[in-house]
Amino acid sequence: MNVLNFNFDSQPIKDTKKEVICGVVGSGNLEVLVSPLADSAKSNFIIDTSVTGFDHIWKAVLQDFSDRYAVGGLEFKINDMGATPAVVSLRLSQAINILEDELHG
Numbered sequence: 001m002n003v004l005n006f007n008f009d010s011q012p013i014k015d016t017k018k019e020v021i022c023g024v025v026g027s028g029n030l031e032v033l034v035s036p037l038a039d040s041a042k043s044n045f046i047i048d049t050s051v052t053g054f055d056h057i058w059k060a061v062l063q064d065f066s067d068r069y070a071v072g073g074l075e076f077k078i079n080d081m082g083a084t085p086a087v088v089s090l091r092l093s094q095a096i097n098i099l100e101d102e103l104h105g
Contacts, residue, residue, distance in 0.1 A: 004047040004055055006062050012040035012072035018102050022095040029087060030080040032095045040073035049080035061085045065092050074099075 020034040037044060043066045047058060065071070069092075076092065083091070 002047075002049050002052045004045075004049065004058055006045040006047075006059055008043050008045075008063055008066035009041060010043045010066040010072040011070035013070045013074055013099075014103055016073075016099065016103055018099060020095050020099045020102070022098055023091040025079045025081055028082050028084070030078055030083040030091055032091050033077040033079075034095050034099060035075050035077075037073050037075045043071040043073075044075040045078065046075070047078040047080055049078075049082075051080070051082050057085060058088075061088050062092075065089060069093075069096050071096065 016036055018036070021031065022034075023029060023031045025031045045058075045062050049058075076095070078088075078091075080088075
């Protein structure tokens with residue numbers, strides 16, 4: 001397994017103590033686990049992936065996600081089994097939607 005770590009500046013999410021899990025680890029898919037961080041200005045991503053050589057793609061997808069959503073103060077642990085960038089974006093967006101639903105619900 002290839003382990004990648006990325007940190008990005010991002011607008012802080014509303015104060016949350018919630019944790020979220022989204023997706024399924026399987027061929028061509030991934031699982032996202034979201035938990036709160038102490039630093040509310042940064043988002044942290046830890047990716048365990050079966051694929052090597054795509055660090056620059058991961059960085060671009062995660063930077064775009066951190067720019068589009070207020071995810072400062074969150075850590076994302078991603079268990080990947082070869083998901084495409086579109087699936088990565090979808091799962092991350094789903095995780096944020098679940099988190100926001102729980103905050104408002």
